[in-house]
Amino acid sequence: MSTVLYDAPGPRARIRNRILAVVTILVVAAILGFVIFRFFVTGQFTAEKWQLFRYTAVWRAIGNATLTTLSAFIVAAVGSLVLGLLLSIGRVSSHAWLRWPVTVFTEIFRAIPVLILMMMMYYGLPPLGFDFITPYVAVVVGLILYNGSVLAEVFRSGIESLPRGQSEAGYAIGLRKTGVMSIILYPQAIRAMMPVIISQLVVVLKDTALGFIVTFQELLYLAKFYGSQVDYGAPIIPSTIIFGSIYIGLCLILAGVAKWVEVRTKRSKRLPQDPDAVDAIGAAETKAIATQAND
Structure with a gap:
């Protein structure tokens, strides 16, 4: 076979x-x-190495750091999707005055490492008068600029992978380009590129760990802090195991949500399984074809 x-x-x-x-x-x-x-x-499994993690205050701090990480991830993920969608519209535009600036913007921020973006936001902008730049803002904005540019290329490639007949059929029935993009092309492109989109969102979640460079108090910042506590035997390995397990759990949850979305999307594309409904659809199609032949 x-x-x-x-x-x-x-x-x-x-x-x-x-x-x-x-x-x-x-x-x-x-x-x-x-x-x-x-x-x-x-001696990484001795009681001395794990003594620090027996305190309630420590786990309360870990819980707060987890919520801070999730907050930055959610805001950055939504912002990246919105920015990527807007940039992809400009990338596929037929107007050169819009397409070229958007292309330059996308290529620049897609080429700059996200860590450099965070450092530029936190250390470079405050001396210029942008005093509102906090570690949280630097991390979120850096993630949005980088991942939004990457997702713009994902959306664009998804649109260009569709057959040309999809858009031509839309124009043939009188739709404008806005209607063709929003009703026909983007729904299919997003469905086709869903695995890539989810993979990039996982990258957003993991890249929040880079925020410890700009003193953003998320999970990795706390892991480094607890792992360097000499009074408790410098529990680097226990700290790595605990915080690494949290990151793995968050990524698995996100992957599970992605799988659920994929299954629901596939299920929505299926035809009705009721024989009566299938026969009714077939009869309607046959009647339409006969009417066109008589005309």
């Missing part, structure tokens, strides 16, 4: 794949076992 993309593996290939899978699992398990063994030997 074969498909267009590949030939189905035969008996020998299936045995080889199973052996490779077992070997891979054993290698990964050995690496994890070695890491855990080294943690145990170096």
